[in-house]
Amino acid sequence: MGSGLENLIDYSVYGTYGAFRDYYGQDIPKEIQAPYAITLVSEDGGNLNKISVNDTHLDNVVNGGYKYFAFYNLGSSRMYESYFDKVAAKLWNKNVSWTGNYYTRTDLTAKKGSVPGYEFYLGEWTVTPGAALYVYHENDVPKWWDWTNAEAFDITITEDVQGKSYKVYGWDGKDITGTYPFIMNYDDRGIALCPSPQVIGTADGTIYAMSRATYSGAAWAAMAASDDAFVLETSMSGGAVYMYDSGKRYGFSLFTKDGDTYNAVEELKNPHSSGMYTLVKK
Secondary structure, three states: OOOOHHHHOOOEEOOOOOOEOOOOOOOOOHHHEEOEEEEOOOEEOOEEEOOOOOHHHHHHHHHOOOOOOEEEOOOOOOOOHHHHHHHHHHHHOOOOOOOOEEEEOOEEEEEEOOOOOHHHHOEEEEEEOOEEEEEEEEOOEEEEEEEEOOOOEEEEEEEOOOOOEEEEEOHHHOHHHHHOOEEEEEEOOOEEEEEEOEEEEEEOOEEEEEEEEEEEOOEEEEOOOEEEEEEEEEOOOOOOEEEEOEOOOOEEEEEEEEOOEEEEOOOOOOOEEEOOEEEEEO
16 A cells, blocks of 8 residues: 555556557656567468568667567467567667577477578479459449459479579469569578569560559559568478468569559459468478
8 A cells, every 4th residue: 555556567568569659557667668569470360461670669669768678479480580680689789599499388398490491492382372352243344352262373492593592483373484483582581582573574575574462443453662572481390381471462463564564464353362372392
């Protein structure tokens, strides 16, 4: 009795993932506040999303005198050492060295994992998209975008520059992508990054490109340039392999290119693969 509520608080964490806010309920010192928190299991309807680290929010933690930082959802299915590295470098000017150990939710016995090497992603894979998008028509009149089940397809990942990049053949089961591959770049964090858009080849005078895409009005539209439009990653235990962006409304698709204009190869009635792509080794 006689003690203010703020004196009973050991630390506080703002629980809205990815947002920043100073605690305002009681007058507590910044030294026990974590006004910014990152979730390491970011999902959209079961699809993995990219984990986002906001440099401005990290600067505010450092410059504002806050002494706590929080990661949520340390699930063993994601490789998140690089995110620890980025935060530690900003907050404490240090790098994180992973022991290789990981833990399940109910077992405190350490299991041993490893960062996949370059060779891990080479080979033949069956790809199952998380979803597919198409425009629903009535009497040949386009009405709205809708979801449908996506068909699996086979790809082959081969060496481009040894230890640094890959060639990926057969995306979406297209003849063009079976002949002209797109490129993914290996990263020492054990993942591969897919730049977008990228021209893959020319056939019969037509330029073809692969691009991150989504629906825009009544169009399946190529999106702005990015060095890591899609991420290819596996778990720390070397289990399932996923290629993902930031939700099921985004896909990686084949386009023709005319100047600066990209036109989807598939018609609107046809499904456009999207969401989280799951890869299984053949």
